[in-house]
Amino acid sequence: MKSPSFLASINPSTQPDTLDSVERAQIDASTRLPVLLFFGSAIFWLLVGSLLGLISAWKMTHPGLLDGASWLTFGRLRPAHLNTVIYGWASAAGIGVGIWLMARLCRVALMHTKLLVTAAIFWNLGVLVGTLGIIAGDSRSIEWLEFPGYSTPILFVAYAFIGVWTIIMFRYRRPGHVYVSQWYLLAAFLWFPWLYATANILLIWQPIQGSAQAAVNWWYAHNVLGLWFTPIGLASAYYMIPKVIGRPIHSYYLSILGFWSLALFYSWNGMHHLIGGPFPAWMVSASVVASIMMFIPVITVAINHHMTMRGHFGALKWSPTLRFTVFGAMTYTLVSLQGSMMAIPSWNTLVHFTDHTPGHAHLGLYGFFTMILFGAMYYIIPRLVGWEWPSATMIRWHFWLAAIGIGMMVVSLTIGGILQGLAFYDPAVSFRSSLDYATPFRIVRGISGFLLLGAHLVFAVLFIQMVLKLGAPKEGPALFAKPESKEAVAV
Amino acid sequence: MNRMPLLFLGIFLTFASSWVGLVAYPYFNLGRLEPLTDEDTGGYLPPARPGLAVAGQRAYAANGCVYCHSQQVRFSPLSTDIQKGLGPRQTVARDYIREQPAFLGTMRTGPDLSNIGVRQPDVNWHHQHLYEPKTVTDWSIMPSYRYLYRMQKIEGQPSDDAVRGLRGPHAPPPGYEVVPTEEAKALVAYLLSLKRNYPLPEAPEPASN
Amino acid sequence: MTAGVILLVGGLVFLSGSALAAFYWSVKTGQLNNLAEGAKSIFDEDEPVGVSTDKFPSKTRS
Numbered sequence: 178m179k180s181p182s183f184l185a186s187i188n189p190s191t192q193p194d195t196l197d198s199v200e201r202a203q204i205d206a207s208t209r210l211p212v213l214l215f216f217g218s219a220i221f222w223l224l225v226g227s228l229l230g231l232i233s234a235w236k237m238t239h240p241g242l243l244d245g246a247s248w249l250t251f252g253r254l255r256p257a258h259l260n261t262v263i264y265g266w267a268s269a270a271g272i273g274v275g276i277w278l279m280a281r282l283c284r285v286a287l288m289h290t291k292l293l294v295t296a297a298i299f300w301n302l303g304v305l306v307g308t309l310g311i312i313a314g315d316s317r318s319i320e321w322l323e324f325p326g327y328s329t330p331i332l333f334v335a336y337a338f339i340g341v342w343t344i345i346m347f348r349y350r351r352p353g354h355v356y357v358s359q360w361y362l363l364a365a366f367l368w369f370p371w372l373y374a375t376a377n378i379l380l381i382w383q384p385i386q387g388s389a390q391a392a393v394n395w396w397y398a399h400n401v402l403g404l405w406f407t408p409i410g411l412a413s414a415y416y417m418i419p420k421v422i423g424r425p426i427h428s429y430y431l432s433i434l435g436f437w438s439l440a441l442f443y444s445w446n447g448m449h450h451l452i453g454g455p456f457p458a459w460m461v462s463a464s465v466v467a468s469i470m471m472f473i474p475v476i477t478v479a480i481n482h483h484m485t486m487r488g489h490f491g492a493l494k495w496s497p498t499l500r501f502t503v504f505g506a507m508t509y510t511l512v513s514l515q516g517s518m519m520a521i522p523s524w525n526t527l528v529h530f531t532d533h534t535p536g537h538a539h540l541g542l543y544g545f546f547t548m549i550l551f552g553a554m555y556y557i558i559p560r561l562v563g564w565e566w567p568s569a570t571m572i573r574w575h576f577w578l579a580a581i582g583i584g585m586m587v588v589s590l591t592i593g594g595i596l597q598g599l600a601f602y603d604p605a606v607s608f609r610s611s612l613d614y615a616t617p618f619r620i621v622r623g624i625s626g627f628l629l630l631g632a633h634l635v636f637a638v639l640f641i642q643m644v645l646k647l648g649a650p651k652e653g654p655a656l657f658a659k660p661e662s663k664e665a666v667a668v
Numbered sequence: 669m670n671r672m673p674l675l676f677l678g679i680f681l682t683f684a685s686s687w688v689g690l691v692a693y694p695y696f697n698l699g700r701l702e703p704l705t706d707e708d709t710g711g712y713l714p715p716a717r718p719g720l721a722v723a724g725q726r727a728y729a730a731n732g733c734v735y736c737h738s739q740q741v742r743f744s745p746l747s748t749d750i751q752k753g754l755g756p757r758q759t760v761a762r763d764y765i766r767e768q769p770a771f772l773g774t775m776r777t778g779p780d781l782s783n784i785g786v787r788q789p790d791v792n793w794h795h796q797h798l799y800e801p802k803t804v805t806d807w808s809i810m811p812s813y814r815y816l817y818r819m820q821k822i823e824g825q826p827s828d829d830a831v832r833g834l835r836g837p838h839a840p841p842p843g844y845e846v847v848p849t850e851e852a853k854a855l856v857a858y859l860l861s862l863k864r865n866y867p868l869p870e871a872p873e874p875a876s877n
Numbered sequence: 878m879t880a881g882v883i884l885l886v887g888g889l890v891f892l893s894g895s896a897l898a899a900f901y902w903s904v905k906t907g908q909l910n911n912l913a914e915g916a917k918s919i920f921d922e923d924e925p926v927g928v929s930t931d932k933f934p935s936k937t938r939s
Contacts, residue, residue: 238809240801240808240812250732250811251735253731256735316729317769318728319769320774379691379695380769384768386698387762387763388694388764388767389695389699390770392690392691393694396686396691410669444687450774451759453747454742455759455761456738457698460693495728504672512833522746529774530775531776601752601776
């Protein structure tokens with residue numbers, strides 16, 4: 178922070194592009210404060226968000242639960258759940274992972290730390306004000322954009338700091354190749370403000386008319402997933418998998434191709450949420466085609482990760498990072514193929530408006546992105562605090578609770594949603610039947626919420642132990658064990 | 669492999685195209701639709717919405733009704749929405765020009781409300797339903813919105829707007845009555861204004877059979 | 878209304894501009910050449926290809 182001035186920092190210097198372990202440790206350490214701030218607050222919001230989701234889930238089968246108060250009604254807790262996990266957890270943790278990865282890949286120590294600390298504070302303030310606004314009854318009820326108009330500028334200021342920092346960092350990188358993860362991260366950090374600003378201006382500050390709002394709404398909501406979370410998740414996977422198993426990515430060409438085809442097709446996807454809605458047919462058709470074309474980036478990523486992992490699957494036994502990351506990467510393939518299928522009109526007409534959609538959303542945001550974030554955090558946090566994870570048993574609990582929890586949730590909602598859709602489709606079947614079909618599956622989903630909350634509590638305890646360096650020291654942090662790290666790990 | 673630069677350029681420009689197609693086009697085209705004039709009555713189609721209903725739409729947003737109720741009727745060969753009685757015709761862009769925001773919805777945890785004002789025009793029914801949904805539908809999973817109502821002691825004559833026929837654990841005890849707040853009245857006015865059964869040339873009613 | 882037009886046109890100019898700039902830059906600096914080497918850019922002398930860098934805390938390295 179002290180050494181280069183702001184102006185000097187956006188002027189690339191020429192330094193050797195090799196890196197030794199001491200320098201790497203310095204770079205990691207330079208990101209400590211802002212990254213831990215983003216991670217810590219993200220875990221807090223993850224707990225809040227899981228609790229809100231759990232209550233909302235049980236309200237769907239037991240409407241009398243906690244009713245009678247305006248601030249506890251389903252229609253406020255559900256958007257509060259969505260926004261805390263999207264902005265409080267996933268975005269903040271993704272920013273943390275992005276900062277650390279960017280510093281490592283640019284091979285420079287973090288500069289302007291205060292910029293990022295300020296950003297973290299503003300970001301959390303924005304999420305807090307927005308969430309309280311929803312609970313208090315100021316929700317806009319525009320999906321993924323429920324935060325009231327007085328909280329979004331705070332988030333935007335926070336984001337501006339992060340965006341400026343990203344560009345400075347990239348500009349100041351050491352010369353050398355720009356790795357595919359940097360492409361993903363840079364693109365994500367540039368796309369997000371543009372998405373968020375467009376959606377806020379056209380939907381909240383100067384709203385456009387009628388059903389055009391829904392088009393912009395889903396252009397935004399789908400692109401947050403596709404052009405913000407997905408690139409950060411893939412950037413992490415493209416770094417963590419090769420680093421953990423010590424093998425370069427199978428086909429670098431495919432990884433670059435996958436990146437650009439993602440940008441191309443994902444951006445057109447949003448309208449598949451509105452098939453049959455009040456829009457010109459070509460808009461919906463374009464989205465359906467783009468959704469099906471998502472096969473290309475998804476299959477390239479899947480082949481690439483599989484070929485990289487081939488012969489190293491045994492490593493899943495001993496690396497927490499790899500276990501979470503590979504779970505996420507495999508889910509990415511699954512959720513994307515499911516998404517392409519859900520965009521096919523004949524299938525969409527069955528599962529549209531049912532529990533199938535939240536099942537799909539959780540598979541994407543949790544099974545893919547959140548699991549990748551967990552994996553990255555298991556890799557990053559020891560290198561920030563200089564302390565090893567205290568308990569392998571707790572990491573296993575975290576993994577299995579999360580994996581079984583999300584599995585139960587997605588399977589139950591997917592099947593329940595199809596049954597519900599069959600009831601909606603058949604004119605001879607009453608509306609009541611759609612509830613009768615869905616209810617048992619919603620109870621299973623409610624139980625899965627307890628497992629996920631449990632997983633998050635375990636992770637929160639682990640995180641607190643790491644930050645406070647509680648417990649007996651474990652054989653020293655991997656980062657500083659230079660002689661040891663030369664040795665290959667038995668598979 | 670040396671075609672890659674060309675590939676880049678194509679992808680970049682197509683990416684920008686989604687901005688044109690999914691944001692700019694709706695902005696300049698869908699966002700500029702005008703109401704039609706009803707030749708029979710001289711009014712507008714879709715009809716203007718009373719002020720109370722506009723306030724009611726804010727209550728609809730504040731309490732998150734959109735998370736369980738859609739407001740769109742899909743066209744016929746694609747879906748069975750019309751056969752299921754959600755409305756006489758599909759809903760089209762012009763139906764939503766007065767909506768701020770347009771609550772198309774993505775879930776049908778509860779029934780579609782595109783035409784709830786046609787299906788259920790009774791004000792008292794809506795108040796009963798919002799206060800205690802099980803009063804009118806015993807299998808309903810809708811939450812109670814009784815925080816939009818006041819329970820008060822009847823002084824002299826019962827109030828004109830008191831909700832009649834409430835049952836269940838939150839029904840008023842003898843000598844008490846339940847009256848809607850302004851927010852509840854506005855919300856019901858909004859629900860009653862949801863009538864998308866007027867004729868529009870771009871959305872003919874399918875021949876019934 | 879005018880703000881909307883400025884936003885739309887500005888957004889398109891910004892998007893296409895950054896796209897062209899990134900394209901020009903990546904060709905000029907040879908980011909698209911020698912892709913096989915690019916994959917190895919995350920490995921260094923002390924964390925070379927073939928070395929694993931993560932494990933459960935209780936598992937000892939062999």
